[in-house]
Amino acid sequence: MNQELFIAMLIETLTMVPVVVLLASIPYLTRRTESFGVSIPKEVYADEELVQMRKQFVRRFAGGSAVLLVAGLLLMTWLARRVPVGEGLQGAMLTALPLLVLALHFGLYLHYHFRMKRLKAERQWQTGYVEKVVVDTRFREQPLRYSNFWLLPSIFVMLLTVGMTVIFWDRIPEKVPMQYNFSGQVTNWADKSWGTMSLFPLFQLGIICLMGFVNWTIGLAKQQLDPDDPETSRSRNVIFRRRWSAFLIWNTLLITLLFFYAQLTFIVAVPGFVTAIISSLFAAVVLVWTLALSFRTGQGGSRVRVKAQDGERLMNRDDDRYWKLGQFYFNPDDPALFLEKRFGIGFTLNFARPAAWLFLLLILGLPLGILMVSLLIG
Amino acid sequence: MFIELDLQSDVPIYTQLVNGILEGIARGELKPGDELPSVRMLATDLGINMHTVNKAYQLLKQEGFIQTHRKRGAVVNTEGFPGADEAYLQRLEAMLKPLVAESICRRLDEERFLEVCRALYAQFRGQGGE
Numbered sequence: 222m223n224q225e226l227f228i229a230m231l232i233e234t235l236t237m238v239p240v241v242v243l244l245a246s247i248p249y250l251t252r253r254t255e256s257f258g259v260s261i262p263k264e265v266y267a268d269e270e271l272v273q274m275r276k277q278f279v280r281r282f283a284g285g286s287a288v289l290l291v292a293g294l295l296l297m298t299w300l301a302r303r304v305p306v307g308e309g310l311q312g313a314m315l316t317a318l319p320l321l322v323l324a325l326h327f328g329l330y331l332h333y334h335f336r337m338k339r340l341k342a343e344r345q346w347q348t349g350y351v352e353k354v355v356v357d358t359r360f361r362e363q364p365l366r367y368s369n370f371w372l373l374p375s376i377f378v379m380l381l382t383v384g385m386t387v388i389f390w391d392r393i394p395e396k397v398p399m400q401y402n403f404s405g406q407v408t409n410w411a412d413k414s415w416g417t418m419s420l421f422p423l424f425q426l427g428i429i430c431l432m433g434f435v436n437w438t439i440g441l442a443k444q445q446l447d448p449d450d451p452e453t454s455r456s457r458n459v460i461f462r463r464r465w466s467a468f469l470i471w472n473t474l475l476i477t478l479l480f481f482y483a484q485l486t487f488i489v490a491v492p493g494f495v496t497a498i499i500s501s502l503f504a505a506v507v508l509v510w511t512l513a514l515s516f517r518t519g520q521g522g523s524r525v526r527v528k529a530q531d532g533e534r535l536m537n538r539d540d541d542r543y544w545k546l547g548q549f550y551f552n553p554d555d556p557a558l559f560l561e562k563r564f565g566i567g568f569t570l571n572f573a574r575p576a577a578w579l580f581l582l583l584i585l586g587l588p589l590g591i592l593m594v595s596l597l598i599g
Numbered sequence: 600m601f602i603e604l605d606l607q608s609d610v611p612i613y614t615q616l617v618n619g620i621l622e623g624i625a626r627g628e629l630k631p632g633d634e635l636p637s638v639r640m641l642a643t644d645l646g647i648n649m650h651t652v653n654k655a656y657q658l659l660k661q662e663g664f665i666q667t668h669r670k671r672g673a674v675v676n677t678e679g680f681p682g683a684d685e686a687y688l689q690r691l692e693a694m695l696k697p698l699v700a701e702s703i704c705r706r707l708d709e710e711r712f713l714e715v716c717r718a719l720y721a722q723f724r725g726q727g728g729e
Contacts, residue, residue: 444644
């Protein structure tokens with residue numbers, strides 16, 4: 222058991238590494254018109270002080286995370302020798318570490334966010350710039366995302382999972398393993414029933430619906446062009462959306478396949494190490510893909526190489542006042558529901574719109590709903 | 600076609616929108632029958648109130664530059680644009696008057712003033728040929 226906890230921590234530490242890399246790089250992945258959640262003219266992005274701030278952020282966050290992870294591992298080794306650690310504590314520790322890393326990230330972000338705000342007030346970068354908003358009236362006439370019909374293969378895998386379960390029902394043992402530990406031993410068993418057997422197909426269905434919905438919002442999200450160079454930023458924005466849409470669709474297929482495999486292990490006995498290898502491989506593929514996509518594309522396509530043009534002195538609309546803490550968009554006058562995150566990759570919500578809260582509830586409620594349905598069937 | 604808004608300008612946003620669309624038509628980037636974005640979508644992308652976009656579309660419709668269809672939304676008028684009638688000429692004169700006055704005060708001669716107008720005409724027409 223203690224050995225077990227140490228191995229779990231080690232694996233978690235390893236998977237945390239790419240996550241830390243991604244989080245540390247965010248100042249370099251955002252649009253050039255933003256720095257730590259404060260809008261700036263893009264020429265200022267190269268300012269020596271800002272360059273130093275970004276470097277400092279990376280150093281401090283990477284260093285802090287390393288200390289947290291190593292301290293966690295050391296604590297585990299020490300505990301493993303001395304005290305018997307129960308399941309509950311084990312789970313708590315596995316959850317605490319990522320949460321601590323995220324807290325560190327947000328704390329450091331806030332520090333630099335407020336520093337940026339003071340700097341902006343001091344230096345008055347906006348003077349001499351004209352704030353503009355530019356839109357392309359034909360923006361939505363081109364395909365911005367891949368069609369949700371591409372989710373059909375995932376739906377097919379889900380149906381296959383259901384079909385397989387029904388056909389080979391008799392081969393499923395009376396007690397099925399629901400949870401494994403890291404050495405491949407079963408830690409949680411469940412009785413065979415329609416309820417337990419419908420859990421994975423329901424998860425598949427939930428993921429497909431969620432990804433289809435998120436993919437739909439990619440086409441809907443606000444058009445955010447750089448007024449200084451609308452042509453380039455339009456091309457970048459379209460590439461950004463299409464790549465993430467493709468990522469969503471492929472990942473839905475991967476996840477449904479993983480659940481197909483999980484259901485298969487109920488019918489066919491598979492050695493524990495095979496399962497361990499397959500799930501690690503899955504995690505590795507998703508993590509590497511996310512990293513590669515984030516670095517190659519950047520927020521809003523800011524890292525996509527497109528032939529740049531010389532522009533006038535124009536800057537984005539300064540909407541700092543609508544970004545609470547630089548991260549949460551709250552603008553009752555903006556009809557947009559989905560828009561690009563400021564400090565991060567992907568989209569966020571306009572929290573001044575009631576629909577945004579509904580959307581959040583929906584996403585949070587999905588796993589709960591699945592469990593409820595599974596209990597009802599059982 | 601790009602529409603650009605200056606949010607610090609004294610010119611109201613709906614007027615800037617009307618002007619942006621008229622310039623698009625003048626340049627030939629918007630042709631009769633071309634669809635304009637829906638009120639909701641344009642307001643979302645610009646981050647402005649839907650009423651503002653609606654007001655601009657209503658004004659353009661009143662003037663006869665766009666039509667609104669139940670299905671296709673706002674479309675550039677296919678039945679020909681209104682001509683420069685007496686009412687328009689009167690409005691044009693009224694709008695030019697302060698500009699001519701200021702030009703005279705700044706000792707800009709008539710020929711230079713007309714040159715600027717010609718250059719603008721050429722600019723719109725030149726790009727329309729593409």
